[in-house]
Amino acid sequence: MTEANILSATDALAQIHAGTLSVEDLVRACLARIADREPYLRAWAWLEPAAVIAQARELDKQPVKGPLHGLPIGVKDMIQTRDMPTQHNSPIYVGHRPGIDAAPIETLRAAGALILGKTETVEFAGGGRKPLTRHPSDPARTPGGTSSGSVAAVADCHIPLALGTQTAGSTIRPSSFCGVWAMKPTWGRVSREGVKVYSLTLDTLTWIARAPSDLDLLCEVFQIQDDTPPGDLTLDGARIAFCRSPVWDQAEDGTRMAFARAAALLQDAGAEVVELDLPPAFARLHAAHNTVMNGEGRAAFLNEYRASYAKLHPDFRAKVENELGITGESLCAAYDLAAACRPQFDAIARDYTAVITPSAPGEAPFGLHTTGDSVFNRMWSLLHVPCVNVPGLTGPNGLPVGVTVTGPRFHDRHVLQVAMRVGAVLARG
Amino acid sequence: MTEANILSATDALAQIHAGTLSVEDLVRACLARIADREPYLRAWAWLEPAAVIAQARELDKQPVKGPLHGLPIGVKDMIQTRDMPTQHNSPIYVGHRPGIDAAPIETLRAAGALILGKTETVEFAGGGRKPLTRHPSDPARTPGGTSSGSVAAVADCHIPLALGTQTAGSTIRPSSFCGVWAMKPTWGRVSREGVKVYSLTLDTLTWIARAPSDLDLLCEVFQIQDDTPPGDLTLDGARIAFCRSPVWDQAEDGTRMAFARAAALLQDAGAEVVELDLPPAFARLHAAHNTVMNGEGRAAFLNEYRASYAKLHPDFRAKVENELGITGESLCAAYDLAAACRPQFDAIARDYTAVITPSAPGEAPFGLHTTGDSVFNRMWSLLHVPCVNVPGLTGPNGLPVGVTVTGPRFHDRHVLQVAMRVGAVLARG
DSSP, X not given: OTTGGGSOHHHHHHHHHHTSSOHHHHHHHHHHHHHHHHHHHOOEEEEOHHHXXXXXXXXXXXXXXXXXXXXXXXXETTBOOTTSOOOTTOGGGTTOXXXXXXXXXXXXXXXXXXXXXXXXXXXXXXSSOOOOOOBTTBTTBOOOSSSHHHHHHHHTTSOSEXXXXXXXXXXXXHHHHHTOEEEEOOTXXXXXXXXXXXXXXXXXXXXXXXXXXXXXXXXXXXXXXXSSOOOOOOSTTOEEEEOOOTTGGGOOHHHHHHHHHHHHHHHHTTOEEEEOOOOGGGGGHHHHHHHHHHHHHHHXXXXXXXXXXXXXXXXXXXXXTTTTOOOHHHHHHHHHHHHHHHHHHHHHHTTSSEXXXXXXXXXXXXXXXXXXXXXXXXXXXXXXXXXXXEEEEEOTTSOEEEEEEEOSTTOHHHHHHHHHHHHHHHHHO | OTTGGGSOHHHHHHHHHHXXXXXXXXXXXXXXXXXXXXXXXXXXXXXXXXXXXXXXXXXXXXXXXXXXXXXXXXXXXXXXXXXXXXXXXXXXXXXXXXXXXXXXXXXXXXXXXEEEEEEOOSGGGTSSOOOOOOBTXXXXXXXXXXXXXXXXXXXTTSOXXXXXXXXXXXXXXXXXXXXOEEEEOOTTSSOOTTBOOSOTTTOEXXXXXXXXXXXXXXXXXXXXXXXXXXXXXXXXXXXXXXXXXXXXXXXXXXXXHHHHHHHHHHHHTTOEEEEOOOOGGGGGHHHHHHHHHHHHHHHXXXXXXXXXXXGSOHHHHHHHTTTTOOOHXXXXXXXXXXXXXXXXXXXXXXXXXXXXXXXXXXXXXXXXXXXXXOTTTHHHXXXXXOEEXXXXXXXXXXXXXXXXXXXXXXXXXXXXHHHHHHHHHHHHO
C-alpha cells in the first residue's frame, strides 16, 4: 500500500474496485512520493494535498460508479479546472481561476477521476518561459516539453496518469526522453474545449502513462473506437514499416541505435520489417507545420497581446506581429499540402500492420534552457494521425529513447494494440 | 440623441470621438429601444441596464483609447463573458458564470467596446431548444438562427453590432431573413477560444451590423488583412460570378427573384455577370458538411452527455451516440473532399471580382418552431471562405432576402469591399 503510487492506473483501479485499496491510500501514496521528490523534480504548478485527501475520502464513501473511480490524474496547467488555478506558466494568468472545467476534465470527473493537481508547462504550451521541471533521472537534462510536468510526474511515479497536449511534439518527445507511454489520438476525437488554443489545426489533447493499458482505458472513457475493432494481433507475420522520415539526418546516435534495435527485435519476433520512404511531398510537411502553427498562433494570442502586452513573452508578440511574414497564400498552401498528404499517408499505412518512426532526435539533451527538438513529431501532428510513444530502449548514456507507432487516422485502437505488442518485444530486448 | 440607437457603429464612434455623443447617451438610447421592443422581440438572454450604464459612465470618464471606445455590442449567449452568465439556452448552464472572457471578447474590450448583454441562441448554437426571439417585422415568422438574438437585436436597432457564430448557416441565413449585414471571416482568422465548440472544422465567429463599414472596423480590430490590400474597386467592368450552387432546386421564389434582380442591377452598374457552375465534386459538399458537423459534434458534447445526461436535449444525445452512424472512414472522406475543394474554389474565384450566391432559400419562413434552412450556407462554411450577407432586396411578401458575396480564403477585405459596392447598387435598385 505504501507503494501504491507505482501502480499503473489499470492496476490501481482494479484494487479499488476489488476493495483492496482505498482511494485515500492511493492518493496518500502519490502525495508521499511527491513530498519526497518534488523539491528535486519541480513538476507541479499547483497542488493542495488537504483538498486532494478530502476528495479522496469523499470518493471512498461513494459506491464505485465510473471506470476511473478514485484515479488520481495530473493535468497540464493550460487546461481549465474549476477548483484550481490555470496559470499557463504566464505572468498574465498568475492565480487565474476560470472556475470551470475543460470538457475533457468534466468527462474524466464524470468517470470518477480525481484531479490531483496542475503540472508545469512551457508558457501557453507554445514557447516563452520554460518550467524548471527536471528530468527524473538526470538533473543536467531536460525532461522535454511542453508537457514537462505531466511527463516527468508520471515517469517519477507521482501519479499513474496525466493529461498533456501536443501541437508540434509536446508529448511524444518528452515521453521519449523520460521513458513513458504516451498517446496522441487522431485529431478531433477528443474535445479540446477549455484547453488553451495555440493552433486549432494542430492542438491535440494527449495522455501520458506508465502502462499502455492505461491509454486503452482512456480510449474507452473518451469513446474512441475504430470502425473495425482490432482483433487478436500478433507480431509474428506482421508487416511493420520503419519510416525514418524526411528529417532522419537529425537523428542522433541514440535514435539511430534504438531504431535499428527495434527493427532487429521485431524481426526476431517474426515481423517483416520494411523500410518506408514517403513520397517527396512529405518532405515539405515540416515547413508546412511551422507555417500552420505560427499562422494560427497569430490569432490565438491577439487577446493577450491587446490586453496584457507588457506581460506577454516576446515569443508570442512575434507571432501576433507575424514576424515570420506568413501570408494568406502561404498558409493556404500549407493547409492544402497537409490535407493532400493525409489521405495519401492513410492509404500507404493501410498496407502495413503499423508504421514505426522516431519519437525524438535522441536521448534527452542537456540543460533546462531547452526542451529538445520536435523535429520528428511535427509531420505526424500535421497529418492528424494517432501516435503512441513506446518506451523500452535506451541510448548510449543509458537514458530512454522511444519509438512512435502510428497508422491511419481513426485507427487509434489498432495503433495502440500494435504499440502494446511492440512494447512487450522492446521490454524483453 | 434619443435616436442614437439607430446609428451605425462607425457613425456612433465618430460622434463619441468628436465629443458630440457620450457613451452614456448612446447606451441609454439602446436601452430605451430595448425597453420598448424587447417584450415583443425577445432577443436578450441577459441584460443588466444598471451595470451597463455604470460601465458607460466609467468609459465617459476615460480618454478615448481604443477604436471601439464606448461601442455597445451584443454577444451570442454561447460566448463566455466574465461579468455575465453564459447559458447556451441549455438547462445545464442556467446561471452558469464562467468568470472569464472569450478571447474575442477580451480583444473587443481592449479596443474599448462595452459588452451590453447576451443574446438568445438556439441551444449550443446547434439544435435542441429554440429561442422565442421574433422576426423584427413579422411576428408570425422566425428571425432565423442559431444567432437569433444577435441578428434580431441589430435589425431592430437595439444595438449597432453583435457577435454571432456560424457552423452551418447560423449567421448568414438569419441576416438574410432580417435584412442586415453580416460577415463570416475566413476560418481561423479570429480566435474562437471561449466560444462553445460544436465543430472545430466549421465553427466561426461572425459579426452582424446594419452598415458594412462596421464589419470593416471589426476586420481592423481583429487584424484581418489580405495579402494585397484591396485597391479602389468599381463594379463598372467587374466580373461577377453568380453561383446558384448545387442546391438551387431549394431556392424559393424570394431567392429566385432576388438573385435575378441582383444580376440585373449589377449589369446596369456596368458589371459583367457570369453564371458559375462548380465542378461536380462540389455537389457532395452538402453531405460532407453534415458528416463533419455531426461527426465532430460527437466529441463536442460528450462531457455534457456524461455529466448532465438528463438535461441534455435528445438532439445532442443523438450526436454523442452517433445516431447517424458516421464512421472514421466517412469522416475522413468528408474531410478530404472538403480539403480538395478548397484550393479548387480559391482558384475558380480568383478569376472573378467576386462570387455571389444565395444567402437563404427565400424570405423568413413562418413559425418559431423552425429557424429556417441552412442549405445555401453549408458548402461555404465547409470551404472556409469569407462570406458577407448583403441586404437590400425583398421577396414576394416584401420581406428581406439577402445575397452572399464570397471569394477565396484570406481575401476577406476584398470580399467585404465588393460586398459594399454590391450593397450600394442593391440599395439604389
